[in-house]
Amino acid sequence: MKKLFALLAATVLTTAAFAVEIGKPAPDFTGTDITGKTIHLSDFKGKIVILESYNAQCPFCQHHYGTGAMQALQTDLAAKGIVWLVVDSVNKKNFGYLAPEAAQKLWTEQKFAATAWIDDNAGTIGHLYGMKTTPHMFVIAADGTLAYDGAMDNNPKPFGDPRTAKNYVSAAVDELLAGKTVTVSATKPYGCSVHYAN
Amino acid sequence: MRPIISILIFLCAMTDQSVRASHTTATLVLGVESATPGATVLAGVYLKMESGWHTYWKNAGSAGQATEIKWTLPEGITAGEIQWPLPKKLPPVDVTTYGYEDEVMLLVPLTLDKTLAPGSLNISAKVSWLECKDTCIPASAEIQGTLNIGTETKASATAKQLAVWQTNIPVSKDGFSAQAFWEKPTNGDTRILDFKWSGISEDADFFPAANDNFEVQGGTEIFSTPTGEVCLRKLVKKFSGDWPREISGVFVAADGAHEAKIVIGNLPPTATAGSVSPQKAQPLWRMLIYAFIGGLILNIMPCVLPVIALKILGFVNESRSNPRHVRVLGLVYALGVLVSFLALAAVVIGVKAAGHKAGWGMQFGNPVFLVCLVTLVTLVAMNLFGIFEVTLGGRALDSAGELSSKHGIPGAFFNGVLATALATPCTAPFLSIALGFAFAQNAAVILLVFAAVAAGLASPYVLLSWNPAWLKFLPKPGAWMEKFKMAMAFPMLLTVVWLFNLAAENYGDRVLWLGVFLVMLAFAMWIFGEFVQRGRKHQFFARLTVLALLIAAYAFALESELHWREPLAPRKTNNLAHDIDGIAWLPWSPEALIQARATGRPVLVDFTADWCLTCQVNKRTSIETASVRDKIKSLNVVTLLADYTHFPDSITTELNRFNRAGVPLVLIYPPQNKTPIVLPEVLTPNIVLSALDRAAN
Numbered sequence: 001m002k003k004l005f006a007l008l009a010a011t012v013l014t015t016a017a018f019a020v021e022i023g024k025p026a027p028d029f030t031g032t033d034i035t036g037k038t039i040h041l042s043d044f045k046g047k048i049v050i051l052e053s054y055n056a057q058c059p060f061c062q063h064h065y066g067t068g069a070m071q072a073l074q075t076d077l078a079a080k081g082i083v084w085l086v087v088d089s090v091n092k093k094n095f096g097y098l099a100p101e102a103a104q105k106l107w108t109e110q111k112f113a114a115t116a117w118i119d120d121n122a123g124t125i126g127h128l129y130g131m132k133t134t135p136h137m138f139v140i141a142a143d144g145t146l147a148y149d150g151a152m153d154n155n156p157k158p159f160g161d162p163r164t165a166k167n168y169v170s171a172a173v174d175e176l177l178a179g180k181t182v183t184v185s186a187t188k189p190y191g192c193s194v195h196y197a198n
Numbered sequence: 199m200r201p202i203i204s205i206l207i208f209l210c211a212m213t214d215q216s217v218r219a220s221h222t223t224a225t226l227v228l229g230v231e232s233a234t235p236g237a238t239v240l241a242g243v244y245l246k247m248e249s250g251w252h253t254y255w256k257n258a259g260s261a262g263q264a265t266e267i268k269w270t271l272p273e274g275i276t277a278g279e280i281q282w283p284l285p286k287k288l289p290p291v292d293v294t295t296y297g298y299e300d301e302v303m304l305l306v307p308l309t310l311d312k313t314l315a316p317g318s319l320n321i322s323a324k325v326s327w328l329e330c331k332d333t334c335i336p337a338s339a340e341i342q343g344t345l346n347i348g349t350e351t352k353a354s355a356t357a358k359q360l361a362v363w364q365t366n367i368p369v370s371k372d373g374f375s376a377q378a379f380w381e382k383p384t385n386g387d388t389r390i391l392d393f394k395w396s397g398i399s400e401d402a403d404f405f406p407a408a409n410d411n412f413e414v415q416g417g418t419e420i421f422s423t424p425t426g427e428v429c430l431r432k433l434v435k436k437f438s439g440d441w442p443r444e445i446s447g448v449f450v451a452a453d454g455a456h457e458a459k460i461v462i463g464n465l466p467p468t469a470t471a472g473s474v475s476p477q478k479a480q481p482l483w484r485m486l487i488y489a490f491i492g493g494l495i496l497n498i499m500p501c502v503l504p505v506i507a508l509k510i511l512g513f514v515n516e517s518r519s520n521p522r523h524v525r526v527l528g529l530v531y532a533l534g535v536l537v538s539f540l541a542l543a544a545v546v547i548g549v550k551a552a553g554h555k556a557g558w559g560m561q562f563g564n565p566v567f568l569v570c571l572v573t574l575v576t577l578v579a580m581n582l583f584g585i586f587e588v589t590l591g592g593r594a595l596d597s598a599g600e601l602s603s604k605h606g607i608p609g610a611f612f613n614g615v616l617a618t619a620l621a622t623p624c625t626a627p628f629l630s631i632a633l634g635f636a637f638a639q640n641a642a643v644i645l646l647v648f649a650a651v652a653a654g655l656a657s658p659y660v661l662l663s664w665n666p667a668w669l670k671f672l673p674k675p676g677a678w679m680e681k682f683k684m685a686m687a688f689p690m691l692l693t694v695v696w697l698f699n700l701a702a703e704n705y706g707d708r709v710l711w712l713g714v715f716l717v718m719l720a721f722a723m724w725i726f727g728e729f730v731q732r733g734r735k736h737q738f739f740a741r742l743t744v745l746a747l748l749i750a751a752y753a754f755a756l757e758s759e760l761h762w763r764e765p766l767a768p769r770k771t772n773n774l775a776h777d778i779d780g781i782a783w784l785p786w787s788p789e790a791l792i793q794a795r796a797t798g799r800p801v802l803v804d805f806t807a808d809w810c811l812t813c814q815v816n817k818r819t820s821i822e823t824a825s826v827r828d829k830i831k832s833l834n835v836v837t838l839l840a841d842y843t844h845f846p847d848s849i850t851t852e853l854n855r856f857n858r859a860g861v862p863l864v865l866i867y868p869p870q871n872k873t874p875i876v877l878p879e880v881l882t883p884n885i886v887l888s889a890l891d892r893a894a895n
Binding site for chain 1: 260261262263290292293295328330332333334335336386387410413436437438
């Protein structure tokens, strides 16, 4: 039993140190959102969940929200019953870190339409999923396996119209909803590097 | 706020050649004041970053964005591709980017048409870049300059500056040849790519060209093949499509940077290197000396200690015999060691010839061998207890006084074999270097090195047998010898327990039947000793009983219950199952190593095996100790464990890279260096602690 436990611990650590894999169960996590609510990935069992690695100061993120394209997609997907978690792994000392109140203000100002914004300033979720850039997108299928890992779209620039770019996330979600396998399940994420603690 | 800055930049751009964005200024630098039509003129876009800020190379890496230049040129002037100076690899390692700190000059050749009319021409461009420090800012600037078309080409004052930057552009020439190989097939989305090229050095690196379908990750590892060749190892992550067949990028080494596109092969560089004579190889004579010293040291390694007890006994016995006989016995013992080592060498050569990997102590990964050895050692222990006698003349002997003749020539030979069999789970200092060398060589060298180890192992006894006078410190033979002999059975039993424990790994709960088998065997031996050897009556009946017992023990316990020839499938994570408060080991693999190194933390790799006694001793005394655990925690070290118990090929390959033929091997990778600190075979906590400190600083 002890051995088994140690083995389990080793497995968890393995996934903790290195990134997740397509087709494998997406690891559960616990986080606190900017309203102070505790959020577990397992809360959304049976639903498609999108994770978005976010930094308010990153021009790539600013571009997606500045154009309103991100909020439009969030609204659209929310109507289909899809969960969208914004994960902000910027460390507290960084210029880009937003305290919960500031984050709530920005949320209202920019009309975020995501399910929640998780303050991950310790980088726990970011490291667990191997989030490299902002924005770095993950789509978790309803069965809890990872279906997509990579860029938002094929426009790796902080300019241009996100609405006309090929959006990998909405394509993956559409395929999942249609019961198909995801055609493009991995792309190279673009953007700013995540400003983790240390 | 940002639109205002942009407008300001734009306004400045209208008035000045040098434009200030948030933290970067852009300037147009022309190599000529005037040029003739038809000439090619070098232009430079000079970016000057504030301290701490950087801009990106053409492949920004895992994040960031390459600088872009959009020219507005008069008719008749065309701009070529940007020539990018060699960038720097920027941290953090897990999101490696390639860029420029402080300053950079992006060079662009401008081709002037032959039909250009003389006069002054305005050249301008819009430069867009992403500048990053704690945060990133996209910025752009308009830059401009004037080019005079005239009858002569006249260099400008800034031409020299351009020339200096030109020397920093990676060379792309036909003569450069590099090789790239996939290390092995993969089912996953990451794969190891090895590179080598002439001019590769210990501080070499590879900066990949950008690609949407795959990413060559930032971490770089340098290793030497057993033949002394330097190779560079990168981890490639695939996003879509097939694995690439070609790879392009910049090969960076001490002798300069070369840009090239090469075809990826399927054979690892080590395989193609074959047995080409190594440049950096050690001379054979030195390796033979190492092998000899290693064999000598083996005598005092824990594996061989129980056998030493036997040998001491043998000497006491022999000291009474005539010197000639003693010498013969010494030589026969040496012969036993030598023959066993040559047999081992033959196995190694055979395994290699069959295209498999061979390693020191690999027989301990074989459960069938373990069962045979544990049986043998049990018999030796029973014999020492006096339960039965080994009678090679067919005559039972019952007094200690006759021990010496009983421990005759076959006994001495057997001692030699046993010493060798038990010595292999240990590698001693010097020995690992010699064996690591030998395993990569041809058959003759393997035989020579093994013979040298045998000579080292046997030499103290041969010397003593030549000068029995040196044994005077030992008490006179007498009744104590019988007691001593029995006492020595206990270290043998300890060896049995150890081997049993190793076997348990291979048979799971079924190992119980191995124990039953050993007890039945011991019982049979007792009947044999008591009623056949020492008994006076019913000898025939006793013999039958012994035979029946042995057959039953084998058929029932070994065959039908233990299934001794069908061990369980190897469990991979065995050595990882430690106490919860112990070191958090992660399983080693080449990929895991590169990923661990990509975190920018120091990495400790312990190559170990259940059967490797030296490894287990090291673990107890110097790795899983409170001080080392605390140090590992405080320095945030990633700890990887490579379990060699079942002898996986990937670990053999890695050991060969460090010129080792077996475990133990403990490596500590400092975050910055591409090559690890190699710890000695026998460790103390201080060795590990100071190496960890060195790695962290």
